[in-house]
Amino acid sequence: MKAEILAIGSELTCGSRLDTNSQWLSRELESLGWTVARHTTLADDLEAISTEIRSAPQRSDLLLITGGLGPTLDDLTRDAMATAFAQPLVRDPDAVRQIQDLFAARGREMPQSNLRQADRPRDAQTLHNSCGTAPGILLQVDRSDRQSPCLIAAMPGVPAEMRVMFEQQIRPQLPESSVALCRKVIRSFGFGESEAEQRLGDLTARGRNPEVGITASEAVISFWISARAPNRDSAAELCLATEQEVRLRLGDAVYGDGDTELYEVLLQLLQQSSARIAVLEGAATGGQIGLWMSADARSETVLHEASLVRPTTALADRQQPQDSTFEQWQDQVRSQCHEYFGSHAVNGILLSSGYFDEQQPSGVIVRRGMVAAATPDEIQFRDVSMSGNLRIFRQRAGRTAINLLRLSMLHQIRP
Numbered sequence: 001m002k003a004e005i006l007a008i009g010s011e012l013t014c015g016s017r018l019d020t021n022s023q024w025l026s027r028e029l030e031s032l033g034w035t036v037a038r039h040t041t042l043a044d045d046l047e048a049i050s051t052e053i054r055s056a057p058q059r060s061d062l063l064l065i066t067g068g069l070g071p072t073l074d075d076l077t078r079d080a081m082a083t084a085f086a087q088p089l090v091r092d093p094d095a096v097r098q099i100q101d102l103f104a105a106r107g108r109e110m111p112q113s114n115l116r117q118a119d120r121p122r123d124a125q126t127l128h129n130s131c132g133t134a135p136g137i138l139l140q141v142d143r144s145d146r147q148s149p150c151l152i153a154a155m156p157g158v159p160a161e162m163r164v165m166f167e168q169q170i171r172p173q174l175p176e177s178s179v180a181l182c183r184k185v186i187r188s189f190g191f192g193e194s195e196a197e198q199r200l201g202d203l204t205a206r207g208r209n210p211e212v213g214i215t216a217s218e219a220v221i222s223f224w225i226s227a228r229a230p231n232r233d234s235a236a237e238l239c240l241a242t243e244q245e246v247r248l249r250l251g252d253a254v255y256g257d258g259d260t261e262l263y264e265v266l267l268q269l270l271q272q273s274s275a276r277i278a279v280l281e282g283a284a285t286g287g288q289i290g291l292w293m294s295a296d297a298r299s300e301t302v303l304h305e306a307s308l309v310r311p312t313t314a315l316a317d318r319q320q321p322q323d324s325t326f327e328q329w330q331d332q333v334r335s336q337c338h339e340y341f342g343s344h345a346v347n348g349i350l351l352s353s354g355y356f357d358e359q360q361p362s363g364v365i366v367r368r369g370m371v372a373a374a375t376p377d378e379i380q381f382r383d384v385s386m387s388g389n390l391r392i393f394r395q396r397a398g399r400t401a402i403n404l405l406r407l408s409m410l411h412q413i414r415p
Helices: 021-031 046-058 077-084 093-105 112-118 159-173 193-204 232-253 262-272 288-294 322-343 390-413
Strands: 002-008 035-042 062-066 089-091 119-121 125-127 136-141 150-155 180-189 211-217 220-229 254-257 277-281 303-308 348-352 356-359 365-368 370-374 379-383
Touching (some): 002 046, 021 159, 077 119, 077 150, 089 093, 112 119, 119 136, 125 159, 136 159, 150 159, 180 232, 180 390, 193 232, 254 262, 262 288, 262 390, 277 288, 288 303, 288 390, 322 348, 322 370, 322 379, 348 390, 370 390, 379 390
Parallel strands (some): 002 035, 277 348
Antiparallel strands (some): 125 136, 180 254, 211 220, 356 365, 370 379
16 A cells, blocks of 8 residues: 655745655554555645645555644645535534643633634534644545545644654554565675675565665665565565665674674674774864764773874875875874783774865875774774765764774674
């Protein structure tokens, strides 16, 4: 069964507010076996909103609307629903009493404009709002070309009110899906999107069940496995089989699932191994690694030191050729790590260089930098140079250093 979500509000289309309602509703619907085929965001325009509402039943079995149920003249959802299906607005007496009681409970006099919140299209049902003054609206629209009607539900735009209304009043009325969905998210680091897709091959083919989608964010590649089957157990089996194949093809590049972060995985490995590390950061990461780790309580037992260090003279000199610059930094790191391991009880050190910008003949600016991960047995260096803004550069560089140490520890743990 197909669903659509319509978010209403000029504050959304102009960018002053972010539409988080559609994201949340999509996840809820997909967990129930629905396929969300369309997200639409419209400004406060009566004609545009009514046209969208009128056309939705031709495409989908469910339309969820958020926003536009307030008391002001720019709140047009009620009017748009009535216009879309040529129904007059009627005032619901129970909704009027609920709004009046809410104002009375707050010790405030109700403005007359709030009465319009009790209006609904003639054939619609009012949904009680236990958290605010804006009742919801539920309307079934018959479709001549289909046996089942399209269900349209309008909810407040305030997330806390919308979520309660959906969970308590709308979800119980949704037709039961004949399809169960199982979704798994796997996170990896070390490949780009194109290389990851090449390694997965046929697993990413469109129309495949389970479907494998690939997204990239701040150098982390996430794989969304979505399996559909007649029941939850069958969907879970399909999902698990594809998950295992993804892990097999990508190997140690896979570091976790869900929303797990790389630093969390490293902290867990350190804690399990009773190991301690130091983090010595230059401007290439600018304290990003220490910031991530200090946000986790486990860092108190595994983080010996997290410091910002001054860049070397070579890295501060932007006229210095790149190769010479990083050769000097690597020499400095080798000496520094040798001394540090000799004087501190640590099992690993994460380090980053300073950085400088280098303009290419094409005009592209490349930010140059390097990271290192050291153990008493070896030091691994990685060039993290890239174009782009400083925030992304530092996050990518920090994750690269963390991943080097993660892989090193995995290899030590395995027989």
